[in-house]
Amino acid sequence: xEITDTEITRETPRGTVLIALALSVxxxxxxxxxxxxxxxxxxxxxxxxxxxxxxxWLAGGTSQGSITLWDLTGGTAARRxxxxxxxxxxxxxxxxxxxxxxxxxxxxxxDLERSGALRLLRSDRRNYGTVRFTKDGQTVLVIAGDSxxxxxxxxxxxxxFKVCCSSIYGEVAFTPDEMAIAxxxxxxxxxxxxxxxxxxxxxxxxxxxxxxxxxxxxxRRTILMGSQDGRVYxxxxxxxxxxxxxxxxxxxxDTLAVSSTGxxxxxxxxxxxxxxxxxxxxxxxxxxARPTSNPILGPDGATVIFGTAAGGIESWYVETxxxxxxxxxxxx
Numbered sequence: 001x002e003i004t005d006t007e008i009t010r011e012t013p014r015g016t017v018l019i020a021l022a023l024s025v026x027x028x029x030x031x032x033x034x035x036x037x038x039x040x041x042x043x044x045x046x047x048x049x050x051x052x053x054x055x056x057w058l059a060g061g062t063s064q065g066s067i068t069l070w071d072l073t074g075g076t077a078a079r080r081x082x083x084x085x086x087x088x089x090x091x092x093x094x095x096x097x098x099x100x101x102x103x104x105x106x107x108x109x110x111d112l113e114r115s116g117a118l119r120l121l122r123s124d125r126r127n128y129g130t131v132r133f134t135k136d137g138q139t140v141l142v143i144a145g146d147s148x149x150x151x152x153x154x155x156x157x158x159x160x161f162k163v164c165c166s167s168i169y170g171e172v173a174f175t176p177d178e179m180a181i182a183x184x185x186x187x188x189x190x191x192x193x194x195x196x197x198x199x200x201x202x203x204x205x206x207x208x209x210x211x212x213x214x215x216x217x218x219x220r221r222t223i224l225m226g227s228q229d230g231r232v233y234x235x236x237x238x239x240x241x242x243x244x245x246x247x248x249x250x251x252x253x254d255t256l257a258v259s260s261t262g263x264x265x266x267x268x269x270x271x272x273x274x275x276x277x278x279x280x281x282x283x284x285x286x287x288x289a290r291p292t293s294n295p296i297l298g299p300d301g302a303t304v305i306f307g308t309a310a311g312g313i314e315s316w317y318v319e320t321x322x323x324x325x326x327x328x329x330x331x332x
Contacts, residue, residue, distance in 0.1 A: 046307020213256035226253025260301025
């Protein structure tokens with residue numbers, strides 16, 4: 001007897017058909033996810049930059065951990081470093097310009113001369129927010145996601161001391177004479193750099209609006225911090241007394257630097273670059289300059305360098321607000 005297609009369909013168990021359809025849908029979804037991961041958009045926003053002591057090396061990285069390294073003396077192509085322990089939180093060159101320190105979930109260094117693989121200093125997933133070197137390059141200062149501030153030997157990794165607690169959102173930094181460590185966060189404080197003893201608080205109580213960036217004006221012996229309340233605060237580094245506060249702005253203060261002329265350069269990420277002179281009280285802004293990274297000063301102390309949302313690194317002259325140069329991080 002001849003069996004028609006209709007009869008075959010009728011005799012096929014309904015459950016088998018449903019299972020086949022379900023498997024097909026699952027396979028299609030899996031393929032779409034895979035295709036999306038392959039062809040998804042690449043975030044070109046530069047989240048962190050660093051400039052070496054002499055100005056030879058410039059590094060810029062995205063939050064996804066794609067880092068580009070330039071030798072500004074010329075003659076060599078830009079290098080690419082893929083930091084898989086992201087998201088990227090901080091970049092810092094050692095004072096001798098031998099390595100680039102990279103902070104994320106783990107802490108690593110990249111050898112600038114050998115161009116080899118990354119060396120992991122910490123692989124404990126503590127989420128390191130800030131990394132800083134002493135001037136001799138022997139000691140490293142970090143703050144981790146558990147809010148502990150730690151210093152350790154740059155070569156052996158041996159911990160010198162740990163203190164608790166600050167906030168990973170707030171930076172930590174050595175004072176210019178390296179005798180103390182300052183932390184931002186909810187309760188900005190100053191600690192002895194050798195013993196870890198608390199030397200004093202910069203505010204009388206814990207702040208609701210968190211402080212994030214930390215900078216120093218060595219000529220005027222002051223410490224500056226930017227706050228989520230939209231203002232920059234200035235304390236005398238010796239007395240730890242508050243001496244100046246900028247006018248409030250509508251955005252968080254996420255980035256901060258001090259030029260050689262005393263102008264304070266600051267901004268919220270992706271917002272207009274602002275300038276403030278604590279001595280005169282004068283404030284200015286450069287609407288066309290919109291940092292998405294930390295700002296750093298050029299070797300002359302009068303230019304400011306920062307990353308942009310479009311994947312570029314720009315240099316601006318602080319006094320006039322003139323853009324001096326721009327370079328682009330290469331696409332993959």
